[in-house]
Amino acid sequence: MKKHSHTLAILVMNNPGVMARIAGLYSRRGYNISSLAVGETEDPRISRITLVVEAEDENELEQITKQLYKLIDVIKLSDITKDDAVERELALIKVHCNSTNRSEILQIVDIFRAKIVDVSQEGVIIEATGDSDKIQAILDLLRPFGIREIARTGKVALVRSAAGR
Amino acid sequence: MKITGAQAVVESLRREGVEVIFGYPGGAVIPIYDAMYQAGFRHILTRHEQAAAHAAHGYARSTGKVGVCIATSGPGATNLVTGLATAYMDSVPIVAFTGQVATGLLGRDSFQEADITGITMPITKHNYLVKRVTDLPAIIKEAFYIAGTGRPGPVLIDIPKDVSTNLVDFYYPEQVNLPGYRPVYEGNARQIKAAAALIQEAKKPVIYAGGGVIISGAEEELLRLAETIQAPVATTLMALDAFPGDHPLSLRMLGMHGTAYANFAVTEADLIIAVGARFDDRVTGKVDTFAPNAKILQIDIDPAEIGKNVRADLPIVGDVKRVLAELVPLLPRQEHEAWLEQIAEWKRKYPLTYDQQEDLIAPQMVVETLSELTRGEAIICTEVGQNQMWAAQFYCFKKPRSFITSGGLGTMGFGFPAAVGVQIANPDRLVVDIAGDGSLQMNIQELATVATYKLPVKIILLNNCYLGMVRQWQEIFCEKRYAATELQNPDFCKLAEAYGIKALSVEKPEEIRPKLEEALNYDGPVLVDCRINPEENVMPMVPPNAAIYDMLGVEK
Numbered sequence: 001m002k003k004h005s006h007t008l009a010i011l012v013m014n015n016p017g018v019m020a021r022i023a024g025l026y027s028r029r030g031y032n033i034s035s036l037a038v039g040e041t042e043d044p045r046i047s048r049i050t051l052v053v054e055a056e057d058e059n060e061l062e063q064i065t066k067q068l069y070k071l072i073d074v075i076k077l078s079d080i081t082k083d084d085a086v087e088r089e090l091a092l093i094k095v096h097c098n099s100t101n102r103s104e105i106l107q108i109v110d111i112f113r114a115k116i117v118d119v120s121q122e123g124v125i126i127e128a129t130g131d132s133d134k135i136q137a138i139l140d141l142l143r144p145f146g147i148r149e150i151a152r153t154g155k156v157a158l159v160r161s162a163a164g165r
Numbered sequence: 166m167k168i169t170g171a172q173a174v175v176e177s178l179r180r181e182g183v184e185v186i187f188g189y190p191g192g193a194v195i196p197i198y199d200a201m202y203q204a205g206f207r208h209i210l211t212r213h214e215q216a217a218a219h220a221a222h223g224y225a226r227s228t229g230k231v232g233v234c235i236a237t238s239g240p241g242a243t244n245l246v247t248g249l250a251t252a253y254m255d256s257v258p259i260v261a262f263t264g265q266v267a268t269g270l271l272g273r274d275s276f277q278e279a280d281i282t283g284i285t286m287p288i289t290k291h292n293y294l295v296k297r298v299t300d301l302p303a304i305i306k307e308a309f310y311i312a313g314t315g316r317p318g319p320v321l322i323d324i325p326k327d328v329s330t331n332l333v334d335f336y337y338p339e340q341v342n343l344p345g346y347r348p349v350y351e352g353n354a355r356q357i358k359a360a361a362a363l364i365q366e367a368k369k370p371v372i373y374a375g376g377g378v379i380i381s382g383a384e385e386e387l388l389r390l391a392e393t394i395q396a397p398v399a400t401t402l403m404a405l406d407a408f409p410g411d412h413p414l415s416l417r418m419l420g421m422h423g424t425a426y427a428n429f430a431v432t433e434a435d436l437i438i439a440v441g442a443r444f445d446d447r448v449t450g451k452v453d454t455f456a457p458n459a460k461i462l463q464i465d466i467d468p469a470e471i472g473k474n475v476r477a478d479l480p481i482v483g484d485v486k487r488v489l490a491e492l493v494p495l496l497p498r499q500e501h502e503a504w505l506e507q508i509a510e511w512k513r514k515y516p517l518t519y520d521q522q523e524d525l526i527a528p529q530m531v532v533e534t535l536s537e538l539t540r541g542e543a544i545i546c547t548e549v550g551q552n553q554m555w556a557a558q559f560y561c562f563k564k565p566r567s568f569i570t571s572g573g574l575g576t577m578g579f580g581f582p583a584a585v586g587v588q589i590a591n592p593d594r595l596v597v598d599i600a601g602d603g604s605l606q607m608n609i610q611e612l613a614t615v616a617t618y619k620l621p622v623k624i625i626l627l628n629n630c631y632l633g634m635v636r637q638w639q640e641i642f643c644e645k646r647y648a649a650t651e652l653q654n655p656d657f658c659k660l661a662e663a664y665g666i667k668a669l670s671v672e673k674p675e676e677i678r679p680k681l682e683e684a685l686n687y688d689g690p691v692l693v694d695c696r697i698n699p700e701e702n703v704m705p706m707v708p709p710n711a712a713i714y715d716m717l718g719v720e721k
């Protein structure tokens with residue numbers, strides 16, 4: 001069956017084990033996480049988790065959110081998939097690079113407003129930020145040059161405040 | 166004044182009104198045991214930590230209070246695991262304390278270190294590893310609050326040894342601060358109104374009552390609902406004691422070993438009123454054949470139970486007792502004559518029965534006689550397997566909190582230690598463990614506990630020299646290949662006597678009544694070894710993943 005991606009914004013108490021509780025829930029109940037990013041909020045006792053999950057249907061998504069909500073450490077949870085949100089991901093991409101293709105790569109980096117953050121004999125490390133589509137697009141374009149390694153942060157997101165709309 | 170962490174534990178227990186703790190000592194909890202000893206705190210020494218957890222479970226379920234147990238680090242803590250999982254599955258409030266290696270030794274595979282918070286994460290409602298003694302009182306406060314409120318469950322507190330010995334300025338908070346935990350008790354008024362309308366439209370309603378009724382103490386509201394709308398009541402295993410078994414509207418238990426009339430009624434119903442029940446697969450059978458013609462009204466305190474296994478047409482999240490108390494006054498008296506006549510006919514045609522062979526003891530008769538002799542007023546604990554199902558089918562429960570059985574996890578070895586906890590909590594009640602020979606041997610060491618504390622628990626052993634329920638499946642589904650289910654048993658009577666416990670054996674059907682009478686009248690623990698028909702089966706039976714109206718043992 002086709003799965004749909006949903007972005008969940010979760011505020012949790014910054015207690016030890018909270019990530020294990022969330023990850024455990026997913027493996028135990030057979031849910032799929034495609035990306036997870038976590039960091040402290042303005043209040044150090046509270047962390048924000050941005051979770052991208054795959055769900056077959058509304059029912060499965062509902063179960064996922066309710067089971068998350070049941071965790072004592074979960075304070076607030078919202079499905080922001082359909083909200084007007086700013087979404088970003090950062091990727092570090094190590095690409096093969098030599099004198100013949102260097103300018104082509106630089107052009108791609110330019111178009112995507114990415115940055116070269118390291119240069120060596122064998123290649124470069126590119127830092128790209130953007131929403132998931134943009135990261136996907138730059139990866140697709142770089143792939144023919146030979147991607148050696150990728151590190152991605154996973155998606156983080158904030159809903160725009162009403163005043164800004 | 167400064168006191169030690171261990172003393173703070175004892176003082177916190179006092180503040181929570183805890184009267185007794187079940188447990189087993191070891192190195193990491195010596196400070197806590199010392200503090201309990203000095204404070205004269207009541208402790209019951211079981212002979213295995215699993216038994217301590219089950220005893221706390223029995224205590225909690227028979228009283229509605231939070232049960233408390235304690236074990237040492239490492240093997241002591243891991244021995245609690247089955248007990249915690251059992252309590253978790255049946256939503257039983259327990260606070261379990263475990264000792265842990267000192268904070269400086271954590272994470273180094275130290276002697277008797279086990280990551281018990283990691284291990285119990287999926288089988289506790291919440292758990293804590295206490296890193297600083299200053300956090301201890303607030304954590305204990307939270308643990309009791311979480312265990313006992315909302316949908317109850319076990320909470321574990323892991324206390325490193327140095328946290329027990331460090332000093333703290335004791336202050337017990339009045340309130341908890343848990344922004345992520347806010348159980349909903351009041352049902353939504355609009356939903357309740359809609360429910361009332363739905364109920365009035367129904368021609369063939371069935372109430373499907375689960376353990377939530379017992380937990381919220383809603384048995385009177387349930388009775389009022391049933392009588393007002395004249396709807397029959399089928400209960401889960403967990404709620405057999407939530408509705409009087411001899412009430413004309415009782416359908417007794419539904420599901421895999423339920424009554425034929427309960428399963429037929431659910432199948433024909435046009436409305437299922439699910440009250441504190443979670444649509445377990447043992448209840449629903451093949452889920453898409455469950456109540457095919459019915460709308461489903463589901464009342465539950467746990468939002469995650471709504472629509473988890475079966476779609477709910479009208480959900481109400483809230484405490485069952487409060488929701489029913491709001492709902493019933495909105496309902497006019499109804500009559501469902503044709504429907505109730507249909508049910509009466511099913512009851513006449515397909516009663517719960519059994520064969521009474523001449524020389525063989527029918528286990529059902531043992532339970533029936535017990536039910537009669539105790540007028541349904543004993544507190545019945547059970548083990549797991551056929552014994553449990555016969556207890557469910559043939560004991561006629563009259564009062565709430567009188568059936569203590571492992572429903573969700575189906576834990577063999579549960580009943581006897583649970584009976585220990587039940588008897589401690591209810592010294593003046595008659596407490597019976599309906600046991601199987603396999604299960605009893607899983608916690609047989611508790612004979613010593615019963616003897617030590619002179620607990621007058623009656624063990625009615627339905628001894629078939631088999632892991633009977635598994636044998637039954639092998640008979641039906643494996644052409645009688647009895648792989649590893651035949652038991653070579655000890656002489657249970659001699660074994661009981663070795664512990665100083667009175668024992669009786671029942672070898673002929675005519676001995677059932679007099680021996681049971683003798684046991685029940687005896688002032689002290691007794692084991693009654695009933696040598697039952699070894700190949701007796703539990704019927705009716707819904708084969709796994711079949712529809713519940715397709716029962717073996719029911720001639721349509």
Ligand SMILES: Cc1ncc(C[n+]2csc(CCOP(=O)(O)OP(=O)(O)O)c2C)c(N)n1
Pocket residue numbers: 548549550551552553575576577578600601602603604605627629631632633634635
């Ligand atoms: C701890 C545990 N292990 C295994 C099982 C699987 N099991 C379910 S019923 C049963 C047989 C129980 O035998 P006994 O206690 O003699 O009861 P009977 O069915 O014979 O009445 C077994 C092995 C279980 N439920 N719990």
Ligand SMILES: [Mg+2]
Pocket residue numbers: 601602603627628629630631632633
């Ligand atoms: Mg047996």
